[in-house]
Amino acid sequence: MKKGILLCFCVIWCIVCCRAEEGMWIPMLLKKYNIEDMQKKGFKLTAEDIYAINRASLKDAVVGLGREGRPFQHFCTGGLISAEGLVVTNHHCAFDMIQKHSSLEKNYLRDGFWAKGRHEELANPGITASVLVRMEDVTGKIQAALSENMPEKRRNGVIDSVCNVLEQAAVAGTDLSANIKPYFNGNQFFMSVFRIYKDVRLVAAPPSAIGNFGGDTDNWTWPRHTGDFSVLRIYAGENNEPAAYSEKNKPYRPAAFSKIYAGGLTEGDFTMVFGYPGTTNEYLPSYAVDQLVELENPHKIAIRTAKLNIIKAAMNSSDLLRIKYASKAAGVANAWKKWQGESKGLKRFKTVENKRMLEEKFQVWAAGKPEYAGLIDRYKALYDKRKELMLADIYLGEAGRRGAELMNFALSAYTYAQRYKTQTDKAGVQEDFRNYATAFFKDYDAEVDKTILIEMLRLYNENVPSEWVPEGVAEAAEGKGITLFAEEMFRKSVFTDPDRTFSFIDKLDSKSVSKVSRDPAYLLINSIVGFSREKVLSPLNQINREIQQLNRLWLAGLMEMESDKVFYPDANSTLRIAYGTIGGYSPSDAVRYNYYTTLSGIMEKDNPAIYDYNIPQKLRDIYASGDFGPYTQNGEVPVCFIANNHTTGGNSGSPVLNARGELIGLNFDRAWDGVMSDMQYDPEICRNIAVDIRYVLFIIDKIGDARYLLDEMEIVN
Structure with missing residues (x-):
């Protein structure tokens, strides 16, 4: 069977003649499989101009933004735009950085931030910027260590072990980092080698009323009118190598950076998105999609709706609470709205029905092929078995661990107390705990959190069968009731008040673990985590491993059955190319959307009475005066545009390039009508949304008065 799977991939890769509108393609393979099609659609460069390892190429101007400890799980993408390490990404990608630097006295979220020189750029501890050095197909090396009937858990362990050896060998004696990830549901493996920079500073960000306009x-x-951009700078050590933050560091000198095209855009223009898409699931079986639409999304949406209602009411009541909860609200709301559009799109395009038809076809084709016997029936049995476990897991996560913030803080307190008891550097543990608590309480309000806890406990008890409700959660609804239970917890817990918490930290001793274990907040979260560990995670993980094995077999069989069809690997937070064209679309009967928006549209939405639409007065004044500078097209300042590039989360901040590889915009979102594209892409309705680079330049110049930044860039027309 292994030979058949490998042969299948050779066949598929050799017949690629992909549609431009669909797919997230591996840069190192463009020369062999995509470049002819790209050039037919207008691309003016070569595959080597995009990806090369012996000379500078476009890949060297793309960075993956990550966090120390998880640098390969890129939360966003950025594009290098100067010879001195200047990076442009989305406002929402830097939102947490901006928020952490904000206070009532320096409200950068509200007013924006514009460094007037290098000395004013703000450090962001823990943020990393990865530049891809090269990629390598290591499938053969990994498969050589696997046997055909190896249990899935054992198989995963062997893969991890081999990957670790290969990664270490690839970067031995260098300042590089390597990471291997599976492609095509684990049928192939590619290694990415990076240079990871750890000194990333905030340079500029527009006011949220521009960067998050429309909220x-x-x-x-x-249509969208959001100036979703911010500017960072990467710093390096003496020899341009990665280095921890230091005042002695110098701006990073990249091998390549993007020229900025400030000319006009036309419908039908070639576009290319270069970035780090997070996760897609194009090849899920019908049972997975059905469970997502009918069970998972509805419950997750309901939980987050309740949480958002509480947070938004608090933010509307106080400027201080708005600062504290702005980033948190955005984090909760982003997936919440996506899930709604996703479910709508999957139903509209009959994804479950279409997948079932494909599965029926597969069963007919697979008759007489023992390696695929019973595959679809096994899928059904596993997803039926998974259903209640998934419901329990959703509430354990969304209403438990990610419900009230107090829950995770109490868990962390227990961990710090254990560290203090077992480690020799007592003062170091206390300092770490104190820093953690300081950061927590900076953006914490106990009354808001208590209200959230009450609502989470109510939803938990009302929507989950009793056998899947942790003891502590069930007890909260008994006796005096949930509200009094929560009020008593917040009154008694050490960790709801900064004075009590810091006093506890100052008095840490060997008995502190037992003190935490008696705290009412810890008792509740420990009940939730314990229930998850004992009753849910083990059987759920076992089912998921069995599904993982079927997924690998299913895709191999599907590619063998449809050997004349184009297949591309799901996104997995590695560097990919998506290409297509600029164009409007029709979401429904008698409705047609244009492909771009303008500053006039912002003024039409402007409303000082609505927070999401209350633009800065300075922008109103500029519009009234007509002082638009060189940033117009047909007399209007362009703001955003759409194209049919296949994107997903992680592509936020990705450079959008034209046919000559010049920067024309930054990808930041997808149109809601086609957000189901993670599982079913339709080129007629799926659109990625980008902020026009001319609007970025306009805001930097006219709102930020930071023209010195434009002087660093290479702007062409």
Whole structure:
């Protein structure tokens, strides 16, 4: 069977003649499989101009933004735009950085931030910027260590072990880092080798009224008028190598950076998105999609709706609470709105029905092929078995661990107390705990959190069968009731008040573990985590391993059955190319959307009475005066545009390039009508949304008065 699977991949890769509108393609393979099609659609460069390892190429101007400890799980993408390490990405990608630097006295979220020189750029501890050095197909080396009937858990362990050896060998004696990830549901493996920079500073960000214009109201929608950008700078050590933050560091000198095209855009223009898409699931079986639409998304949406209602009410009541909860609200709302659009799209395009038809076809084709016997029936049995476990897991996560913030803080307190008891550097543990608590309480409000806890406990007890409710959660609804239970917890817990918490930290001793274990907040979260560990995670993980094995077999069989069809690997937070064309679309009967928006549209939405649409007065004044500078097209300042590039989460901040590889915009969202594209892509309705680079330049110049940044860039027309 292994030979058949490998042969299948050779066949598929050799017949690629992909549609431009669909797919997230591996840069190192473009020369062999995509470049002819790209050039037919207008691309003016070569595959080597995009990806090369012996000379500078476009890949060297793309960075993956990550966090120390998880640098390969890129949360966003950025594009290098100067010879001195200047990076442009989305405002929402830097939102947490901006928020952490904000206070009532320096409200950078509200007012924006514009460094007037290098000395004013703000450090962001823990943020990393990865530049891809090269990729390598290591499938053969990994498969050589696997046997055909190896149990899935054992198989995963062997893969991890081999990957670790290969990764270490690839970067031995260098300042590089390597990471291997599976492609095609684990049928192939590629290694990415990076140079990871650890000194990333905030340079500029527009006011949220520009960078987040439209807020949650416009999120995932088109038309869009959001100036979703911010500017960072990467710093390096003496020899341009990665280095921890230091005042002695110098701006990073990249091998390549993007020229900026400030000319006009036309419908039908070639576009290319270069970035780090997070996760897609194009090849899920019908049972997975059905469970997502009918069970998972509805419950997750309901939980987050309740949480958002509480947070938004608090933010509307106080400027201080708005600062504290702005980033948190955005984090909760982003997936919440996506799940709604996703479910709508999957139903509209009959994804479950279409997949079932494909599965029926597969069963007919697979008759007489023992390696695929019973595969679809096994899928059904596993997803039936998974259903209640998934419901329990959703509430354990969304209403438990990610419900009230107090829950995770109490868990962390227990961990710090254990560290203090067992480690020799007592003062170091206390300092770490104190820093953690300081950061926590900076953006914490106990009354808001208590209200959230009450609502989470109510939803938990009302929507989950009793056998899947942790003891502590069930007890909260008994006796005096949930509200009094929560009020008593917040009154008694050490960790709801900064004075009590810091006093506890100052008095840490060997008995502190037992003190935490008696705290009412810890008792509740420990009940939730313990229930998850004992009753849910083990059987759920076992089912998921069995599904993982079927997924690998299913895709191998599907590619063998449809050997004349184009297949591309799901996104997995590795560097990919998506290409297509600029164009509007029709979401429904008698509705047609244009492909771009303008500053005039912002003024039409402007409303000082609505937070999401209350633009800065300075922008109103500029519009009234007509002082638009060289940033117009047909007399209007362009703001955003759409194209049919296949994107997903992680592509936020990705450079959008034209046919000559010049920067024309930054990808930041998808249109809600086609957000189901993670599982079913339709080129007629799926659109990625980008902020026009001319609007970025306009805001930097006219709002930020930071023209010195434009002087660093290479701007062409």
